[in-house]
Amino acid sequence: xxxxxxxxxxxxxxxxxxxxxxxxxxxxxxxxxxxxxxxxxxxxxxxxxxxxxxxxxxxxxxxxxxxxxxxxxxxxxxxxxxxxxxxxxxxxxxx
Amino acid sequence: xxxxxxxxxxxxxxxxxxxxxxxxxxxxxxxxxxxxxxxxxxxxxxxxxxxxxxxxxxxxxxxxxxxxxxxxxxxxxxxxxxxxxxxxxxxxxxxxxxxxxxxxxxxxxxxxxxxxxxxxxxxxxxxxxxxxxxxxxxxxxxxxxxxxxxxxxxxxxxxxxxxxxxxxxxxxxxxxxxxxxxxxxxxxxxxxxxxxxxxxxxxxxxxxxxxxxx
Numbered sequence: 001x002x003x004x005x006x007x008x009x010x011x012x013x014x015x016x017x018x019x020x021x022x023x024x025x026x027x028x029x030x031x032x033x034x035x036x037x038x039x040x041x042x043x044x045x046x047x048x049x050x051x052x053x054x055x056x057x058x059x060x061x062x063x064x065x066x067x068x069x070x071x072x073x074x075x076x077x078x079x080x081x082x083x084x085x086x087x088x089x090x091x092x093x094x095x
Numbered sequence: 096x097x098x099x100x101x102x103x104x105x106x107x108x109x110x111x112x113x114x115x116x117x118x119x120x121x122x123x124x125x126x127x128x129x130x131x132x133x134x135x136x137x138x139x140x141x142x143x144x145x146x147x148x149x150x151x152x153x154x155x156x157x158x159x160x161x162x163x164x165x166x167x168x169x170x171x172x173x174x175x176x177x178x179x180x181x182x183x184x185x186x187x188x189x190x191x192x193x194x195x196x197x198x199x200x201x202x203x204x205x206x207x208x209x210x211x212x213x214x215x216x217x218x219x220x221x222x223x224x225x226x227x228x229x230x231x232x233x234x235x236x237x238x239x240x241x242x243x244x245x246x247x248x249x250x251x252x253x254x255x256x257x258x259x260x261x262x263x264x265x266x267x268x269x270x271x272x273x274x275x276x277x278x279x280x281x282x283x284x285x286x287x288x289x290x291x292x293x294x295x296x297x298x299x300x301x302x303x304x305x306x307x308x309x
Contacts, residue, residue: 018149025153029162034154035248036097036197038161038275039255043102046259046268052101056196068195069152076149083142087301090135 010085011078018077022070097164097191097206098251100199107258112204115181118212122182129179136175142298143171144183146291151187155286157279165287166210166247169218169240170295177215184211209250218243236295241288248276 043050060068103111129136150167157163168180185207191197198206218239225235256269 014145018152021149022152022154025155029154029156032156032160032162035161035163035276035279036099038279039251039272040099040102042271042275043255043259046261046271050104050259052099053105054101054199054201056100056199057193058196060196065195069154072152072190072195073149076145076147076152079141079145080149083138083145084298084301086138087142087298090138091301 006085006089007082010081012081014081014084015074015078017081018073018075019070021077022073023066026066026069097188097198098202098255100192100196101201102199103202103205103254103258107254108201108204110204111202111208111254115185115204115207115212118181119185119207122179122185122211125176125178126182129175139298140175140179143175143179144186146170146294147180147183147187148190150287150290151191155283157283158281161279163276163279163283165283165290166214166244167287167291168210168214168247169243169287170236170291172215172218172243173222173236173239173295174298177219180215181207181211184215205254206251209247209254213250214243214247217246232299233292233296237288237292239288240291241284244284244287245280248280249273252276 126140129140147167150165152164154162154164166184168184171180171183185203188198188203188206188210189200192199192203221242222235222239225238226232230238252269252272252275255272256265259268261267261271
């Protein structure tokens with residue numbers, strides 16, 4: 001078997017699991033307001049004259065937020081899949 | 096939990112970045128030493144970083160009609176040590192600031208300090224304490240992860256209260272910010288604890304060495 005194939009399989013499985021997990025969490029959360037927004041609101045109440053002095057590098061539209069978080073979940077899931085699979089192989093070789 | 100871009104006064108941003116940088120540099124050195132001394136540790140380190148990446152991408156619903164993200168740093172702290180976590184949290188926060196416009200570059204230092212320094216060290220302390228009072232390793236990991244999550248948010252509340260004290264002072268502002276986070280975060284911390292314990296149970300038997308808490 002090609003040596004990269006198990007890594008690719010583990011990465012794919014992890015990526016799919018990560019994407020599904022992120023997607024399900026976001027669907028369950030729905031339109032609920034994030035605590036970051038609530039904290040910004042409290043900041044405004046405490047310091048009404050304060051204006052943020054920097055803006056994010058890029059503007060993310062609401063519709064793009066979910067796919068980007070899913071990408072992050074996929075990356076995390078893929079890396080987790082590869083590392084857990086490698087630990088498993090290492091363990092089985094050791095025993 | 097991330098403080099948004101530009102939402103800390105300039106001197107606070109600079110101060111928190113200066114406070115977080117030594118931990119990040121020390122963490123990078125600790126990682127390098129660890130991998131050089133024992134290349135087999137690479138996969139445990141990767142799993143810890145991946146867990147932070149995965150968990151911080153989850154937007155979880157909570158009570159009071161709000162939502163928040165777990166941190167994932169508690170499990171990594173127990174698996175590879177708190178000293179290795181600032182660089183992992185720093186990379187995830189950098190990714191989120193640049194790609195997702197979540198958090199920010201000007202607040203990166205403050206966010207790294209709460210998520211990559213305070214959370215992980217609280218996790219280690221709680222893990223040791225829980226083991227000492229006889230908790231099973233998985234229960235200890237779960238409690239440590241939940242406490243790390245709560246400590247991260249408590250630190251964020253403190254950072255914001257310090258920057259934006261109310262008319263009666265920092266304590267009153269801290270209570271207000273802590274209430275904003277606390278209502279949402281308490282059940283999510285429990286959830287993160289359960290999830291971390293579950294993943295730890297899957298990963299721990301695969302490691303030939305016992306968890307390192309350095």
